[in-house]
Amino acid sequence: MDLTEFAAAVGGEGPVTISGLGTRGGPVAGVRCVHAPAGIEWVQADEMIVSCGAGTRVDELVAALAAHHQTVALPAGGTVGGALSVGHGDVRRLGYGPVRDVLLQARYVSAAGELVKAGGPTVKNVSGFDLCRLLVGSRGTLGFLGDVILRTRPLPQTSQWFTCSAGDPFDVFTKLYKPISVLWNGSQLWALLEGHPRDVAEQAAAAGLRAGSGPPALPVGSRRSVAPSTIASLTGDFVAEVGVGIVHHVDPWLRPVGDDRAATLAIAIRDQFDPGRRLNPGLDV
Amino acid sequence: MNAALVADLTAALSADRVRTGTTELGLYGRDASNFPGSAGVVCFPLTTAEVQAAVVAAVRHGVPFVARGSGTGLAGGATPLDHALVIALTKMDAVLSVDPVNRFAWVEPGVLNLDLTRQVTKYGLHFAPDPSSQQSCSIGGNVANNSGGPHCLSDGVTASHVLAMEVVLSDGSVVVLGGDEPEPAGLDLRGAFVGSEGMFGIATKVCVRLTQNAPAVRTMLMDFETVEAGAQTVSAIIAAGMVPAALEMMDQLCVQAVEAYIHAGLPVDAAAVLLVEVAGLPHGLEADVARIVEIGMAHGAGTVRIAQDEAERALLWKGRKTAFGAIARIKPNYYLHDTVVPRRMLPEVLRQVYAICRRHDLLVMNVFHAGDGNLHPLLVFDKREPGVMERVHAAGEEIVRASVAAGGVLSGEHGIGIEKRDFMPLMFGPADLAAQAAMRAAFDPSGLANPFKVLPSPGACGDVQHVPAGAWV
Numbered sequence: 001m002d003l004t005e006f007a008a009a010v011g012g013e014g015p016v017t018i019s020g021l022g023t024r025g026g027p028v029a030g031v032r033c034v035h036a037p038a039g040i041e042w043v044q045a046d047e048m049i050v051s052c053g054a055g056t057r058v059d060e061l062v063a064a065l066a067a068h069h070q071t072v073a074l075p076a077g078g079t080v081g082g083a084l085s086v087g088h089g090d091v092r093r094l095g096y097g098p099v100r101d102v103l104l105q106a107r108y109v110s111a112a113g114e115l116v117k118a119g120g121p122t123v124k125n126v127s128g129f130d131l132c133r134l135l136v137g138s139r140g141t142l143g144f145l146g147d148v149i150l151r152t153r154p155l156p157q158t159s160q161w162f163t164c165s166a167g168d169p170f171d172v173f174t175k176l177y178k179p180i181s182v183l184w185n186g187s188q189l190w191a192l193l194e195g196h197p198r199d200v201a202e203q204a205a206a207a208g209l210r211a212g213s214g215p216p217a218l219p220v221g222s223r224r225s226v227a228p229s230t231i232a233s234l235t236g237d238f239v240a241e242v243g244v245g246i247v248h249h250v251d252p253w254l255r256p257v258g259d260d261r262a263a264t265l266a267i268a269i270r271d272q273f274d275p276g277r278r279l280n281p282g283l284d285v
Numbered sequence: 286m287n288a289a290l291v292a293d294l295t296a297a298l299s300a301d302r303v304r305t306g307t308t309e310l311g312l313y314g315r316d317a318s319n320f321p322g323s324a325g326v327v328c329f330p331l332t333t334a335e336v337q338a339a340v341v342a343a344v345r346h347g348v349p350f351v352a353r354g355s356g357t358g359l360a361g362g363a364t365p366l367d368h369a370l371v372i373a374l375t376k377m378d379a380v381l382s383v384d385p386v387n388r389f390a391w392v393e394p395g396v397l398n399l400d401l402t403r404q405v406t407k408y409g410l411h412f413a414p415d416p417s418s419q420q421s422c423s424i425g426g427n428v429a430n431n432s433g434g435p436h437c438l439s440d441g442v443t444a445s446h447v448l449a450m451e452v453v454l455s456d457g458s459v460v461v462l463g464g465d466e467p468e469p470a471g472l473d474l475r476g477a478f479v480g481s482e483g484m485f486g487i488a489t490k491v492c493v494r495l496t497q498n499a500p501a502v503r504t505m506l507m508d509f510e511t512v513e514a515g516a517q518t519v520s521a522i523i524a525a526g527m528v529p530a531a532l533e534m535m536d537q538l539c540v541q542a543v544e545a546y547i548h549a550g551l552p553v554d555a556a557a558v559l560l561v562e563v564a565g566l567p568h569g570l571e572a573d574v575a576r577i578v579e580i581g582m583a584h585g586a587g588t589v590r591i592a593q594d595e596a597e598r599a600l601l602w603k604g605r606k607t608a609f610g611a612i613a614r615i616k617p618n619y620y621l622h623d624t625v626v627p628r629r630m631l632p633e634v635l636r637q638v639y640a641i642c643r644r645h646d647l648l649v650m651n652v653f654h655a656g657d658g659n660l661h662p663l664l665v666f667d668k669r670e671p672g673v674m675e676r677v678h679a680a681g682e683e684i685v686r687a688s689v690a691a692g693g694v695l696s697g698e699h700g701i702g703i704e705k706r707d708f709m710p711l712m713f714g715p716a717d718l719a720a721q722a723a724m725r726a727a728f729d730p731s732g733l734a735n736p737f738k739v740l741p742s743p744g745a746c747g748d749v750q751h752v753p754a755g756a757w758v
Contacts, residue, residue: 228466
């Protein structure tokens with residue numbers, strides 16, 4: 001399926017939902033469902049960019065990039081479109097950055113059924129407003145991703161998990177230079193270090209870390225987003241991403257009420273992009 | 286001058302911070318671009334409440350308002366049109382708080398880029414975006430333009446370093462976008478706002494991410510007999526899986542101008558010079574330096590000069606960052622362009638840039654962020670020469686077109702502003718532009734926040750100063 005066929009499938013009228021592999025919530029029930037084009041269009045390793053259909057499996061993309069000694073900072077599993085639309089990073093976010101920084105260009109199908117391009121193919125680009133950032137995490141409510149150009153990154157020479165006991169995660173955290181991940185469960189800490197093998201070994205030794213397996217199993221009750229400075233006071237069964245503020249907790253979580261003026265603004269944006277709320281109807285962002 | 290607006294502003298701020306004198310209006314009637322504008326009133330708020338009052342007053346009187354930091358923008362983004370109200374944020378310049386452990390800071394928009402870095406140096410941190418104007422440009426301006434700089438190659442542009450903002454919208458509301466938490470609820474309004482060139486609202490507080498200073502840094506200079514060899518070296522370094530902290534290039538004319546200015550012993554006979562900086566932990570860094578030198582030599586590098594100490598490193602960077610000042614030795618005026626092309630296209634597009642400038646009988650110097658493919662052709666001229674401006678503009682347009690045709694983009698870090706507004710259709714079709722206009726309509730339904738920038742108005746005749754206020758769609 002090419003983009004034109006995808007746009008025709010989305011059409012311009014009536015409720016419609018989109019699904020990849022259903023690993024991040026799946027389609028809206030009871031609504032006509034479409035699927036984005038899949039497949040890697042090209043890899044430009046020397047430009048550190050890759051183009052693929054939004055329906056491409058993340059794992060397929062990661063494997064293809066590995067052949068070029070590169071990777072992409074998307075969480076494993078599901079499709080590229082799903083990972084971008086949900087916008088949640090994985091435990092490497094501290095070092096690899098948020099998912100929103102990965103998307104350089106997107107072509108999506110609007111609520112009117114038109115193909116729209118956002119962004120451009122280069123990492124540095126301030127040509128017009130940053131619609132790509134708005135699309136990441138928008139759960140398809142502003143448009144359905146068709147194909148994308150993503151930023152890649154070189155694979156490290158070494159990538160190794162370490163661990164230690166830690167009552168205060170910041171003791172270790174502040175001793176490390178640009179760690180990829182630091183996780184903490186209240187008593188034990190895990191760190192993912194990458195780079196030159198000797199640098200990795202020296203960093204680990206200086207911070208009192210020993211080689212260990214990682215990451216630990218992450219509790220699945222709730223995924224919380226908190227100010228990173230507050231994680232030291234967490235209780236219960238959790239794993240916190242130190243320096244980031246994502247907390248994987250065994251208990252459910254009610255997100256504190258946010259700025260309702262920001263919510264009003266978000267509604268104004270959806271009114272502009274999909275006034276009839278036909279894209280993923282009923283889905284809240 | 287709009288007397289009723291001035292009266293409202295004076296009541297909300299204070300008389301000494303609302304200016305209508307000819308000198309002030311002249312000073313604030315333009316930014317660092319070549320586009321003249323016309324300020325109606327200039328005000329200098331001290332607080333978010335005063336910014337809010339100024340915006341409310343402007344909207345009440347139907348007057349466009351333009352937020353302005355240090356005015357270093359090069360695309361006319363802060364140039365007021367139609368006797369707009371200029372809201373100068375230079376007096377809101379406090380660093381409000383710093384969290385050195387989790388590495389972020391809340392700052393007011395008038396804080397200067399380099400001042401922020403200076404204030405957090407004691408924690409071993411810095412603010413990563415480092416435009417060449419970093420001594421004078423403000424964080425608010427960086428947010429508005431999504432500014433870059435040499436070290437964005439490895440660290441990313443401003444959008445990657447802004448966690449949250451407090452903004453004043455044209456309806457007078459004060460809204461916090463984003464947060465110091467990693468996944469704030471709802472749409473990424475923060476991301477949408479960064480780079481909106483003052484057309485979505487005014488940032489009054491900014492939460493920026495701070496970056497750890499590298500334990501070790503190596504800065505080296507390599508010279509080449511051809512520009513192509515230098516450009517190919519850039520591509521080869523990235524293709525080898527390295528992302529240096531910075532990868533900058535200067536051509537011969539530029540090196541000669543800089544050398545005459547700073548006397549750093551730069552190779553003035555070389556066709557091109559590459560400034561490469563590698564930062565990180567010591568073993569990886571030394572390995573990268575060795576590989577980069579090897580790649581440079583394989584591409585015909587004449588000499589490789591590695592800075593021996595911090596003073597020499599600072600001198601090499603001074604050469605790069607003062608290049609624009611140094612050109613005054615050649616001609617009194619310059620026009621600095623900013624486009625991005627795929628790295629692999631650098632040799633070809635540079636060839637075209639030289640050919641275009643030869644055809645228009647203009648001198649060109651190239652000094653640019655080669656690692657990002659971010660070209661900065663600098664057309665140098667004397668504007669007293671009859672007809673020279675027409676040649677400068679014609680050459681500039683051809684350079685922009687050549688860059689986009691090579692698979693590049695209109696602007697890497699200067700923004701669209703007025704300068705490239707009418708080039709936007711080179712990159713975007715009507716539906717693409719409509720989507721961007723929809724973003725603006727959601728943030729600023731009044732259409733009074735810095736109008737007539739970025740998006741080409743349907744049917745625009747190009748004479749923006751005659752577009753009636755509020756005509757935005």
